[in-house]
Amino acid sequence: MKALVAVKRVVDYNVKVRVKADGSDVDIGNVKMSMNPFDEIAVEEAVRLKEAGKISEIVAVSLGEKKCEETLRTALAMGADRAIHVETDAKLEPLAVAKLLKAVADKEQPQLLLLGKQAIDDDANQTAQMLAALLNAAQGTFAAKVVLADNEVLVTREIDGGSETVALTLPAVISADLRLNEPRFVKLPNIMAAKKKPLEKVSPTDLGVDITPRVKVLKMAEPKTRQAGVKVAGVAELVEKLNQARVI
Amino acid sequence: MSVLIIAEHNNQQLNPATLHAVEAASKLGEVHLLVAGSGISAVVEAAGQVSGVAKVWSADAAYYGEGLAEEIAPLVVKLAEHYTHIGATATAFGKNLLPRVAALLDVPQISDLTEIIDAQTFVRPIYAGNAFETVQSDSAKLVLTFRSTAFTAAAAEGGHATVENVEAAPAQNLSRFVGRELTQSDRPELTQAKVVVTGGRALGSAEQFDALLTPLADVLGAAIGASRAAVDAEYAPNDIQVGQTGKVVAPELYIAVGVSGAIQHIAGMQDSKVIVAINKDADAPIFNIADYGLVGDLFEIVPQLTAALKQ
Numbered sequence: 028m029k030a031l032v033a034v035k036r037v038v039d040y041n042v043k044v045r046v047k048a049d050g051s052d053v054d055i056g057n058v059k060m061s062m063n064p065f066d067e068i069a070v071e072e073a074v075r076l077k078e079a080g081k082i083s084e085i086v087a088v089s090l091g092e093k094k095c096e097e098t099l100r101t102a103l104a105m106g107a108d109r110a111i112h113v114e115t116d117a118k119l120e121p122l123a124v125a126k127l128l129k130a131v132a133d134k135e136q137p138q139l140l141l142l143g144k145q146a147i148d149d150d151a152n153q154t155a156q157m158l159a160a161l162l163n164a165a166q167g168t169f170a171a172k173v174v175l176a177d178n179e180v181l182v183t184r185e186i187d188g189g190s191e192t193v194a195l196t197l198p199a200v201i202s203a204d205l206r207l208n209e210p211r212f213v214k215l216p217n218i219m220a221a222k223k224k225p226l227e228k229v230s231p232t233d234l235g236v237d238i239t240p241r242v243k244v245l246k247m248a249e250p251k252t253r254q255a256g257v258k259v260a261g262v263a264e265l266v267e268k269l270n271q272a273r274v275i
Numbered sequence: 276m277s278v279l280i281i282a283e284h285n286n287q288q289l290n291p292a293t294l295h296a297v298e299a300a301s302k303l304g305e306v307h308l309l310v311a312g313s314g315i316s317a318v319v320e321a322a323g324q325v326s327g328v329a330k331v332w333s334a335d336a337a338y339y340g341e342g343l344a345e346e347i348a349p350l351v352v353k354l355a356e357h358y359t360h361i362g363a364t365a366t367a368f369g370k371n372l373l374p375r376v377a378a379l380l381d382v383p384q385i386s387d388l389t390e391i392i393d394a395q396t397f398v399r400p401i402y403a404g405n406a407f408e409t410v411q412s413d414s415a416k417l418v419l420t421f422r423s424t425a426f427t428a429a430a431a432e433g434g435h436a437t438v439e440n441v442e443a444a445p446a447q448n449l450s451r452f453v454g455r456e457l458t459q460s461d462r463p464e465l466t467q468a469k470v471v472v473t474g475g476r477a478l479g480s481a482e483q484f485d486a487l488l489t490p491l492a493d494v495l496g497a498a499i500g501a502s503r504a505a506v507d508a509e510y511a512p513n514d515i516q517v518g519q520t521g522k523v524v525a526p527e528l529y530i531a532v533g534v535s536g537a538i539q540h541i542a543g544m545q546d547s548k549v550i551v552a553i554n555k556d557a558d559a560p561i562f563n564i565a566d567y568g569l570v571g572d573l574f575e576i577v578p579q580l581t582a583a584l585k586q
Contacts, residue, residue, distance in 0.1 A: 156372075
């Protein structure tokens, strides 16, 4: 059984992103870039399923600029077998990403498609669900547990107020939530080995997908910031302040 | 212009989260609600009374009972031709369903929007709330999810909607509901609570998280939340995580206990009316946004605060 894992190159989790002074964009020149943390969890899950003998091959896919190669090498170092880079400098919206991934999936015919639940740059939380729709496949979003059986996959999902379990017919699309696993630390020998693993390049045109943007960004703004209030000396003063504010 | 909002419910009651989407959608045009479920007469009746709702579509089929996106999405697509906008609240339900609808319709989705400028222009947070982008689409149809804390809730009563049955779309049978485990709690639901008490990693263990925060939450009638660090450390379940990738809350009073104030956490709670921070690190970023900061050992302060509030 083959698994396809989609990985996005995003600004590193620890970087505090700022809006450019002219409000045209966010300033991400020269900041550290990494694999989207939720995608890392998705890759880890695929690798664990392979280690458990449940799947036989992991294909990592990334879409975007040339440097996405680095992200794919990270996925290969974690344990993916080969990589496909859909190379484009165009800005990709979730729907375009889903269409490109569908085109890749049509060629690769994976039984399991693993993605992060959201990218920490656009915070859209759309791609996995859209991909599932385009493939007419089942979806297990916000996955906290994945159990792969012969003809179906059981996914325990994070929902408001608890969790629920659904059984998905294969092929299925799964989006990883925080609790699914803890991604491994990649060791140097794996990084070296990953350099030799195959990485195929394709373009959106090769895949026959129209990626024309459908949404225009007019401007970016800093969030409204709260002012720091006062430091209180102790519990008694705090309670007094809260009484004054009429919130207790 | 009219808007279709997908109602969230448990086949018995309308989830109050939906009221926020109704209120938001009323800025765009006439609001219709879709109630898809199994044995939903009570929900349909409640939906019809929501202020500002002109029409309720009722779709009753066994396979709509568990809210599976694979089943409900084709039904929404079937109704979509009548609408310029299709929306839901950005809850786990809305986030799961709406992108599937958008892709089937081949239209863009604007997620988690916090402001409506006009029918084609919206504001939404990106980068964990570090920036807000204003986006515009000339798409004839748009799919939207609304951040509940950014919009007030429509009144649950006062409306007089007409009710119309809509024939179920064929069953998809792609997925099957197995079971659900909801946290049993007498506390208010996190996103609807007037007071939220949140614990961070400084609480040190799951036992101490419970032992310290539960009495404080009890005396305040508060919901309990957790920072991502506390969830990562397994002091608390993921479904009470407050932040960019968890719940977004905006209560009257937010008490952050042992929370450092990472941007991802702040993104989820900075619209709270009054923020209290308790942390022994005087330089913790949470103090930069707290209305009232108390520097000190939370293991001493929280029991003192609980005792003081009891009086």
